[in-house]
Amino acid sequence: MRSVRKKISCIDQAFKLLALRSHSVYEMCEKLKVRDYDSGVIEKTVERLQKLGYLDDEKYSKAYAMARVERMRLGPKRIRTDLTKKGFPREVVSKTVYAIFGEDESEMKTAILAAKKKLRTLKRGLDEGAVKRKLFDHLVRRGFSGDVSRRIALDNIGEISDE
Known part of the structure; x- marks a missing residue:
């Protein structure tokens, strides 16, 4: 009888x-x-x-990751780290990151949005070199690959800031 109460208590x-x-x-x-x-x-x-569908790692990991990408403009490396910290299995993390950032274009679009947002606060009194460095560092900290961060911060900064 006691074990039944424990089970019910645990489910509650x-x-x-x-x-x-x-x-x-x-x-x-x-x-x-x-x-x-x-x-x-x-x-x-x-x-x-x-079995009842209340715990579903794949569904929850995708919803959690999408919310982080949309709200905070995070890149695939940061999303992978956050999902791993939450205890999702490695294969679920890989599937989720691929589903969101499967194409390089998707990562680039998200990085451009993050860069535009950061540029609004960066340009005050800084020379162009400092802006590029700070933008690159910001994008890398957000979890974007070094290549994508470099292409945006160093090569395409003029195109982004003109928009």
Whole structure:
């Protein structure tokens, strides 16, 4: 009888967590472990939530990554790092990054948008060399490849700032 209560309590706790926001399987397991549920109970709870469609790493990783790209204009390297920190399996991370940035064009478009936004605040009193360096550094920190960052910051800065 006690084990049944533990299972019900664990499922209730999982639903409370999911009511706040979506979670990866890893995050859910970690949060339930902190609440002192047995690993067997946690495993069964997670399996049940996956069967019911409440825990879906692929769907959640894509939604999370797209929101980060749209809101923060992050590049593929940064998205890959963020998804890995959230505990998504390596193959889910790879699929998600490829789905969003599969083509080099997609990364370039996102980087251009990030560069335009940054240029609005950069041009005040800086020479062109300093602007290019700061823009390049900003794009690399945002997770864009060095090649894309260089092409935008060093080669295409005139085209971007004219628009």
